[in-house]
Amino acid sequence: MQQMMPSSSEVNVFEQRGYLIGKKIGKGTYATVHLADFVDGAGPKKLRLACKIFDKEKAPKDILRKFFLRELDILTKIKNPHIIQAHSILQRGPRVFIFMKYAPNGDLLNYIKVNGAVVETQAKVWFHQIASGLQYLHSMNIAHRNLKCENILLSGKFNAKITDFGFARFCTNEDGDVVLSQTYCGSTAYAAPEVISGIPYNPKMSDVWSLGVILFIMLNASMPFDDSNMRKLLKDQMNKNWNFRSSVTDTLCSRAKHLIRVLLEPDPILRLSLSKALKHDWVHDNELSKSKMY
Structure with missing residues (x-):
């Protein structure tokens, strides 16, 4: 290089x-x-x-x-x-x-590798920040298509910021008509089942799936799916074959578990919308503004 x-x-x-x-x-x-x-x-x-x-x-x-x-x-x-x-x-x-x-505190994946699972109060803050940034992009008819922990940077004050727009694209054509994506891009571990399947997909809803994977990793310090075998990965996604780690499943509140389940819904039509995710009970429980650690 x-x-x-x-x-x-x-x-x-x-x-x-x-x-x-x-x-x-x-x-x-x-x-x-x-x-x-x-x-x-x-x-x-x-x-x-x-x-x-x-x-x-x-x-x-x-x-x-x-x-x-x-x-x-x-x-x-x-x-x-x-x-x-x-x-x-x-x-x-x-x-x-x-x-x-420049984000001096590195990326979210490295933070989790060093510190382990993110406590729920802080995960709420970061989830809300990431989802709000994504909502802004979607309001501009832009899909990111490569959301992953490595592409979430932490500022000097530990605020989460989305980066890397190498795979981003506009979701509408010059006439304003919605255009489905047909390009397989991004990281397999964060890719929605419709992307893995290789069928034309709604890139905004695939972003929402990736957001669910990020939330799972924050709260579990592990991946929801094994991406070493594509066929098994797709089968596990479609069968909702993922589990919370035993060390966190008893401490994680039911609202957090529910939000992850509805974000990791394999059917993009049934998957929770981004606007509803931002209004979810878990995000606003215990007054988000008072739960910030940094």
Whole structure:
């Protein structure tokens, strides 16, 4: 991935604009992510950012057209407190530099690996934040299509923010008609059964399934399904063959269990809608605003 490193000329150009690109902190198939700082000429204060570098010449044309250009279009249209905000998008030659707000407390999956299952009071806060960010996207007719714990970042104040719009797409065409998705994308462990089945699917409802998987993982510190065998995975999903861990099943309240069950409903028509999930008794029990840990 050496070709994704910023060249000395690029470093110089961005420094003149106040952007200081630092070490690499992540990489994908066609992009790398670096730490960065932005220094406003009006003052000495630095703003910590993450910089995603994408080389359009290195990516296949179908990937470029179908995903990356769509991602750029979406990033310029969204602004919400529960979504990682793009600071600026700059291009130099074939390479695009996407500067985004940096989340110093890492992603939700790493948090769970280090700390174990999330206590219910905090899980409520994070679930509400993630679901609210998703509701905003859906109100813009945008489906994320890759919701997973790794794509939920934790800010300096431990607020949850959705990131990575590489698989996001608009759910309607130019005439405003609903368009079903036919692309298998995202992580298998979080993919809804209709996605696994390879049939045209409503991407908003598949997002809701993924949200249910995230909630299950937060409260159980484990995956609801084994994704090592696709055929068995689909069978388990359709048969609702998942269980809470013995260490949490007796302490988890019935309302939390019910919310997970109706989110992990294999029939997308019967699956709980996002608006109803946000109004669920568990989310509002014990006054959400007073249950925040951070």
